[in-house]
Amino acid sequence: MVDTVDAIRDAVAAAAPEIRAGLPGRREAAGAENPSGEQRLAADEYADELLEERLGRIDGVGAYASEERESVVDAGEGYAIAVDPLDGSSNLKPNNVMGTIVGVYDAPLPASGRDLVAAGYVLYGPITTMAFAREGTVTEYLIEDGEATVLNEDVTLPDDPTVYGFGGRVPDWPDDFAAYVDEIESELKLRYGGAMIGDVNQVLTYGGVFAYPALQSAPEGKLRLQFECNPVGYVIESAGGRSSDGTGSVLDVDPEDLHQRTPVYLGNGPLIDRLESALD
Numbered sequence: 179m180v181d182t183v184d185a186i187r188d189a190v191a192a193a194a195p196e197i198r199a200g201l202p203g204r205r206e207a208a209g210a211e212n213p214s215g216e217q218r219l220a221a222d223e224y225a226d227e228l229l230e231e232r233l234g235r236i237d238g239v240g241a242y243a244s245e246e247r248e249s250v251v252d253a254g255e256g257y258a259i260a261v262d263p264l265d266g267s268s269n270l271k272p273n274n275v276m277g278t279i280v281g282v283y284d285a286p287l288p289a290s291g292r293d294l295v296a297a298g299y300v301l302y303g304p305i306t307t308m309a310f311a312r313e314g315t316v317t318e319y320l321i322e323d324g325e326a327t328v329l330n331e332d333v334t335l336p337d338d339p340t341v342y343g344f345g346g347r348v349p350d351w352p353d354d355f356a357a358y359v360d361e362i363e364s365e366l367k368l369r370y371g372g373a374m375i376g377d378v379n380q381v382l383t384y385g386g387v388f389a390y391p392a393l394q395s396a397p398e399g400k401l402r403l404q405f406e407c408n409p410v411g412y413v414i415e416s417a418g419g420r421s422s423d424g425t426g427s428v429l430d431v432d433p434e435d436l437h438q439r440t441p442v443y444l445g446n447g448p449l450i451d452r453l454e455s456a457l458d
């Protein structure tokens with residue numbers, strides 16, 4: 179019998195080239211907002227519908243939810259899947275990197291990050307890759323023709339970090355976070371591309387820290403707990419790094435609302451420890 183988590187991983191890998199191939203004609207606004215009040219592109223809708231169809235039909239998947247729809251779709255009995263169908267979709271117009279994020283929860287949504295049994299993301303870069311975490315290890319795959327082949331097993335963050343990327347406008351950063359940035363920018367190189375997955379995958383590859391912090395104008399930051407922060411936090415923690423909402427692991431944030439946002443900080447443990455001390 180095919181393991182449900184393997185089937186989910188394979189379905190995401192199979193959908194990735196189709197999502198990529200569907201992008202060229204879908205770079206314009208679809209005319210509606212998503213539940214977070216953001217302008218939705220035709221590509222966001224396309225990826226969401228494709229993933230709902232492919233993931234919802236897997237035996238052992240009981241629910242599908244995404245950043246692009248108000249409520250959870252019932253798919254029978256089994257795991258609940260939370261998806262950011264296209265992460266960084268504002269990068270579509272300037273043709274920069276984007277991703278797809280998937281979290282597999284063994285609990286009804288909204289769920290705690292501690293209920294994740296697997297999580298992963300696809301990165302649509304010069305090549306298409308996928309990082310997928312389960313049972314404490316992360317595997318990096320190359321996706322070609324809908325097939326995933328292993329590139330790297332037991333992926334871990336390098337011990338000697340080199341990059342950082344932080345979202346939000348600088349004058350909107352709270353003073354304590356700005357003071358942390360002052361230290362970090364003399365130690366690491368700025369690499370910020372505006373798609374969480376692109377920026378996080380640089381941290382996974384080179385070591386460093388990614389943040390979409392609490393802002394003065396938005397104390398909960400921008401990124402969504404169920405669809406973005408928990409799954410990516412799970413990948414980074416499985417790769418030996420740390421995630422934080424500013425006080426502790428993002429996986430421990432109480433799930434209160436399907437579309438809730440949280441500040442998120444991800445990267446090498448010592449850099450996140452220092453961040454938490456700076457925000458005390």
Ligand SMILES: O=P(O)(O)OC[C@H]1O[C@](O)(COP(=O)(O)O)[C@@H](O)[C@@H]1O
Binds near residue numbers: 216264372374
């Ligand atoms: O444009 P900003 O404020 O730097 O925000 C960038 C952040 O917003 C996002 O694009 C939000 O994700 P979506 O594109 O899925 O809405 C993240 O990928 C990225 O980290």
Ligand SMILES: [Mg+2]
Binds near residue numbers: 262264265266374406
């Ligand atoms: Mg996103």
Ligand SMILES: [Mg+2]
Binds near residue numbers: 222262263265266267
């Ligand atoms: Mg998105």
